[in-house]
Amino acid sequence: MEKAFRMITIENLHKRYHDTEVLKNINITIDDGDIYGLIGRSGAGKSTLLRCINGLETFQSGSIVIDGVDITTLQDKSLRELRKNIGMIFQGFSLIDRKTVYENIAIPLECWHIPKPEQKERIEKLLKIVGLESKRDQKARDLSGGQKQRVAIARAMVMNPKILLCDEATSALDPKTTDEILELLLQLNKEYGITIIMVTHQMSVIHRMCTKMSILENGHCMVSGDVKEVFLEQPEALQNLVGILECNLPETGINIEILITDEAVGQQFHSDLSLSLKKPYKLINSSLTHYREGVLSAFVMNISEECLEEFLAYFDAQHLSYKRIERG
Incomplete structure (x- = not known):
């Protein structure tokens, strides 16, 4: 180039x-x-x-x-x-x-x-x-x-x-x-x-x-x-x-934010996740931001502690960006 x-x-x-x-x-x-x-x-x-x-x-x-x-x-x-x-x-x-x-x-x-x-x-x-x-x-x-x-x-x-x-x-x-x-x-x-x-x-x-x-x-x-x-x-x-994301986070479980830059992956994220893991989770918040050269999908999920390692292993395998959100 x-x-x-x-x-x-x-x-x-x-x-x-x-x-x-x-x-x-x-x-x-x-x-x-x-x-x-x-x-x-x-x-x-x-x-x-x-x-x-x-x-x-x-x-x-x-x-x-x-x-x-x-x-x-x-x-x-x-x-x-x-x-x-x-x-x-x-x-x-x-x-x-x-x-x-x-x-x-x-x-x-x-x-x-x-x-x-x-x-x-x-x-x-x-x-x-x-x-x-x-x-x-x-x-x-x-x-x-x-x-x-x-x-x-x-x-x-x-x-x-x-x-x-x-x-x-x-x-x-x-x-x-x-x-x-x-x-x-x-x-x-x-x-x-x-x-x-x-x-x-x-x-x-x-x-x-x-x-x-x-x-x-x-x-x-x-x-x-x-x-x-x-x-x-x-x-x-x-x-x-811009401020830190504000949403009502559950008192139990682990809260994780996922950021996805591929629009097609973002659209299929929840269905693919459910089919692959067959584990329960709660969707707390979601947003879609359009940029000049694409989009950024953001999801906040609540995952039980006993399932956390399986979810994180899936995120790593899919090369997804994620971070843990602590309760304020």
Whole structure:
């Protein structure tokens, strides 16, 4: 298999505001074409990290290499050239209300003195992609939230960037509009191969969009890896973020959680288990989470102590991931 090209490499990054260290020894690698999720509680350092990536914030030590270039070596002109390859969209849209849709999208092109005929070609292409051809002459203030975010996405894409940074891009939107915006971002990633970094506090966004993720906690990068693997392993940082599974656990017997990444195996799990062991157990809880590249089935079972070894031997033989859940 061909090795993926590293679009962004962050090593030993430290960032302080006066005496407060907000990013502490951050190490993250993001491949070209990835949709990468940064998740954590408010104040974890997610948005600050985004601003360090696009050069809007300086940092005290460490390095950020983008497309093979260490951004700490760049001076003003070179740094502006770098930012041309990085688009950004925000929770608050950041449009100019008095300008039209077309004029808002044109702002980066005007700043970079792109010729008018090329501006027109780029903007009309993007208006079609984001589904706003009929709104091109409408003022930004008259648009819905979802339409405003589509304009913001078009503006972020108009310089043909290699990287798109999304800072809570769907947090202010209703569920239906969120789905539409996420689908648009997936389309852009597929058609343009653009690398997308998504800062979010919405776990559903990570599930649906991202192939890889990092969890930030108090300025530290606690966990990084493939999304499904992180949820399969259930590290402490993830439990701190989403909470430990809450269900009424029986006072007797042993409670076991099973995690299954193969959808077909998950669907047949209980029938296969019953046919193979012919031993009683109680199903306490079950869930099915859809990811961008598959599903994760989770089952909480209560098993009698005398049958436990037989069940665990079956789980091992089937190469299933499981763990014991202690009563709170």
